[in-house]
Amino acid sequence: xxxxxxxxxxxxxxxxxxxxxxxxxxxxxxxxxxxxxxxxxxxxxxxxxxxxxxxxxxxxxxxxxxxxxxxxxxxxxxxxxxxxxxxxxxxxxxxxxxxxxxxxxxxxxxxxxxxxxxxxxxxxxxxxxxxxx
Amino acid sequence: xxxxxxxxxxxxxxxxxxxxxxxxxxxxxxxxxxxxxxxxxxxxxxxxxxxxxxxxxxxxxxxxxxxxxxxxxxxxxxxxxxxxxxxxxxxxxxxxxxxxxxxxxxxxxxxxxxxxxxxxxxxxxxxxxxxxx
DNA sequence: CGTCTTCCTTACGTAAACGTCAAGCCTGTG
DNA sequence: CACAGGCTTGACGTTTACGTAAGGAAGACG
Numbered sequence: 170x171x172x173x174x175x176x177x178x179x180x181x182x183x184x185x186x187x188x189x190x191x192x193x194x195x196x197x198x199x200x201x202x203x204x205x206x207x208x209x210x211x212x213x214x215x216x217x218x219x220x221x222x223x224x225x226x227x228x229x230x231x232x233x234x235x236x237x238x239x240x241x242x243x244x245x246x247x248x249x250x251x252x253x254x255x256x257x258x259x260x261x262x263x264x265x266x267x268x269x270x271x272x273x274x275x276x277x278x279x280x281x282x283x284x285x286x287x288x289x290x291x292x293x294x295x296x297x298x299x300x301x302x
Numbered sequence: 303x304x305x306x307x308x309x310x311x312x313x314x315x316x317x318x319x320x321x322x323x324x325x326x327x328x329x330x331x332x333x334x335x336x337x338x339x340x341x342x343x344x345x346x347x348x349x350x351x352x353x354x355x356x357x358x359x360x361x362x363x364x365x366x367x368x369x370x371x372x373x374x375x376x377x378x379x380x381x382x383x384x385x386x387x388x389x390x391x392x393x394x395x396x397x398x399x400x401x402x403x404x405x406x407x408x409x410x411x412x413x414x415x416x417x418x419x420x421x422x423x424x425x426x427x428x429x430x431x432x433x434x435x
Numbered sequence: 436c437g438t439c440t441t442c443c444t445t446a447c448g449t450a451a452a453c454g455t456c457a458a459g460c461c462t463g464t465g
Numbered sequence: 466c467a468c469a470g471g472c473t474t475g476a477c478g479t480t481t482a483c484g485t486a487a488g489g490a491a492g493a494c495g
Contacts, residue, residue: 187453190452192473206472207461207473207474208471208472208473209473227405228413232451249424259416259420260417270410272362273399273402273403276399284393284396310441311442320483322484326483339491340442340444340490341441341443342442359482364481365482
């Protein structure tokens, strides 16, 4: 048994990331695995942070933004102020994402229209025998 | 008067881009300005394409994706086979876009949930005076 | 004619988020 | 003991969408 730590390989399997990614995150001070000799051991805290990192990535945060947010969590004093800042940042991101989705929806509709037009043209071209006569 | 063409500077002012950007787009075969000596002259067609390029960028498409879409928009005078190929490409793009939007929607919902949680926590922290007593 | 401004080409620089070697250290196994 | 595997640390490579600097041509102006 280990004392609630995981090796890099176990982490990779559990969270579907590469070793390179985990080392990269450590180098960027997003994770702080302890060492057994030269081997990394990822603690419960690292796993919690990694979950937040991956979720942040889904939301479109950069790693640097994520690092800052994680740091805010880490500072236990002034929690209310920090939480408010986090909240504000998150709201901005949400607005960005919604705007992006709206634009995407518009583009989808445009493209759909194009496709319909394409279908019409193809149909009129598929039976040119009658029209040619 | 010019014959419906604009210089690079006029283009930059009109569309809020840099000269570098326009040259870059030309090098990537997104634009095809004609030449007066060595100077570029951007035609009406270039301007139409640039509008689509900028819109595509707002949608989050890569320039390479945009180039494909432009090909779709402008290769309307082709053979049936060509049309079918572009049609297929466009359908793939549409599928990609819809998947992208679905992911975005999911992420948006997640983030919204996070924000609600944040509000709850903040509310419970704002009035600790009573609870402390 | 000299200088300014605008344009040109060439080409190296940048940031993000890792991928991909290279080469070395440990450990277990036959 | 020898070798395979897994982990380690560099350190250079990749992609995208330009920025930026160097050096030069070409027309306008005083």
